[in-house]
Amino acid sequence: MFNTNSLRVVIPGGSGQVGQILAEHLYNQGHSVTVLARRPMPAPWRTTQWNAHELDGADVVINLAGRSVDCRYNQTNRREIMESRIQTTRLIGRAIAEAAHPPAIWMNASTATIYRHALDRPMDEASGEIGGGEPGAPSAWRFSIDVATAWERAFFELPMASTRRIALRSAMTMSPSRAGIFDVLLRLVRTGLGGKAASGEQFISWIHYVDFLAAIDFLIAHPDLDGPVNLCSPNPLPNSDFMAALRRAWGTRIGLPTTQWMLEVGAFFLRTESELVLKSRRVVPTRLLNAGFDFKFPDWAEAAQDLVTRQRIRFARLYRG
Numbered sequence: 001m002f003n004t005n006s007l008r009v010v011i012p013g014g015s016g017q018v019g020q021i022l023a024e025h026l027y028n029q030g031h032s033v034t035v036l037a038r039r040p041m042p043a044p045w046r047t048t049q050w051n052a053h054e055l056d057g058a059d060v061v062i063n064l065a066g067r068s069v070d071c072r073y074n075q076t077n078r079r080e081i082m083e084s085r086i087q088t089t090r091l092i093g094r095a096i097a098e099a100a101h102p103p104a105i106w107m108n109a110s111t112a113t114i115y116r117h118a119l120d121r122p123m124d125e126a127s128g129e130i131g132g133g134e135p136g137a138p139s140a141w142r143f144s145i146d147v148a149t150a151w152e153r154a155f156f157e158l159p160m161a162s163t164r165r166i167a168l169r170s171a172m173t174m175s176p177s178r179a180g181i182f183d184v185l186l187r188l189v190r191t192g193l194g195g196k197a198a199s200g201e202q203f204i205s206w207i208h209y210v211d212f213l214a215a216i217d218f219l220i221a222h223p224d225l226d227g228p229v230n231l232c233s234p235n236p237l238p239n240s241d242f243m244a245a246l247r248r249a250w251g252t253r254i255g256l257p258t259t260q261w262m263l264e265v266g267a268f269f270l271r272t273e274s275e276l277v278l279k280s281r282r283v284v285p286t287r288l289l290n291a292g293f294d295f296k297f298p299d300w301a302e303a304a305q306d307l308v309t310r311q312r313i314r315f316a317r318l319y320r321g
Contacts, residue, residue, distance in 0.1 A: 004221050005030070010058045012036040012050065012092060013065025013109075017180045018173050018212075022062065025213045034058075036065075052095035058103040060220060063092055066109060066151075070276070073140045082147055089154040102163050105220060108155045110167040112205050112232055112283040114148035117141065119201060122236070124286035125169075125228050141279055152228070164226045166219055171205035171232035171283055173212045174303065176310040186311060189247050195255035200240030202280035205232045208297035208307070215285075218293050230285040234298050239277075242300060249304040 007026075014023050014035035023045050027033045033045035034054055040047040048054070055061055067084040071077045089108060096102045115123035116131030123129065131137070132145035152167050174182040188194040207215075215231050237245075247255050260278065285293070297303035 007031045007059040007220070008034075008057065009060045009062065010034045010036065010054050010103075012061070012063045012088060014062070015039070015041060015047070016064065016068075017175070017177055018209075019064045021173075021175055021177065021209055022064075022213065022216065025216075029217075050091075052091065055092065055095045055103065056099040057101045060105045060107070061092065061096070061103045062107045062216070063089060064109045065089075069144070069147075073143055078143060082150065085147060085151045086154045089151060090157075093154070093158045093160075096163055097158050097160060102160070104162070105164050105166070106160075107166045107168055107216070107219065108151075110152055110155075110169045110228065111144075111148050112169050112171040112230060112281050113144050113279070114152070114169060115281070115283055117280050118203065118282040119280050122282050122284040124284050125230055126286065128230075128283070144279075164223065166226055167228040169228050169230045169232075169283070170212070171207050171230075171236075171281065173209050174206050174307055175209035176307055176314050178314075182307055182311070185243075185246060186250065186308070189243070189250050189252060189255065192252070192254045193256050193258070194243050194247055194252075195257035196240035196243055197258050197277045198239075198260040200238055200243075200257070202239050202278060203236045203282035204239055204242045205236040205281040205283040206242075206300065206303075207232050208303045211295050211297055214296065215288060215293060218288070218291070222291055225287065225291060229287050230283050231288075232283050232285050233300070233303070234284055234289060234295060235300065236282050236284065237300055245301045246304045246308075249301070249308040 009026050009031050011019055011023055013019060015037035019035065023033050023035050027045040035045060035047045036050050036054060037047055040049060065084065065088040067080045069081055096106060114130055115128045117134050130149060132142050155167055156165065172181045176182060212231060219225055219229065243255060297306065
């Protein structure tokens with residue numbers, strides 16, 4: 001087993017919001033971090049364009065590459081969403097299989113959306129039901145499942161005797177950074193639009209970014225964990241309760257509800273899909289909990305208050321600047 005205090009970590013697709021948070025976290029721990037990106041940007045850690053040779057000799061590879069799903073699922077976008085995930089994952093798989101010194105760990109982004117629309121019970125790695133066959137499910141929902149399952153098939157398709165593989169079935173990662181999902185939700189609350197969406201009964205799975213980063217560290221340090229792992233809080237909650245807790249954290253009582261038809265119209269004009277709001281994701285991290293992982297923010301009320309506090313600090317710094 002390698003020394004987890006000094007790792008060479010390569011992050012393909014690490015130029016996005018979550019990738020930047022992860023790269024900064026690992027860099028600040030003293031690890032050697034390389035981000036592979038189509039358009040490398042200056043950073044304290046090393047950033048460069050895609051090169052398969054970068055994976056040879058790495059200790060850990062964490063692949064986050066994939067076109068954003070925050071778009072309309074037209075034919076062109078569907079193709080790009082699917083191909084950006086499958087092709088990159090297969091390229092990495094071949095590079096690792098051919099490496100003289102393959103990484104000990106390969107983590108690949110996946111998604112909690114892989115599970116079915118669930119109001120009745122939680123979905124975990126052992127008993128969760130893969131979605132796509134729900135009666136009356138919109139085609140966009142089935143497409144998301146097709147992407148998730150094809151992504152994981154590509155990840156596990158090649159035999160690898162010396163590389164431990166973990167599919168990160170991550171829920172929405174909540175952080176106070178600009179343009180993240182929390183920033184979007186808080187903007188709704190700040191403008192009085194942060195009420196329940198449609199019925200408000202659909203569950204939201206989420207994870208505080210502090211716990212996301214700690215979970216990555218935990219997975220690296222625990223060689224007995226491989227295969228699919230849910231990265232999410234142990235306490236998903238209905239949309240209506242989720243938004244109410246966020247309003248309380250911000251200090252406002254006003255939150256106008258949004259009907260389903262309004263969501264569909266808004267999604268059309270914002271060039272996105274209503275699935276991101278309407279599908280019930282009731283996912284729980286059973287494998288992490290059974291392995292002894294301790295969540296700092298298991299409940300949304302405390303997580304929301306912490307994130308709001310951090311966001312207010314960020315706003316204050318921007319205004320002073």
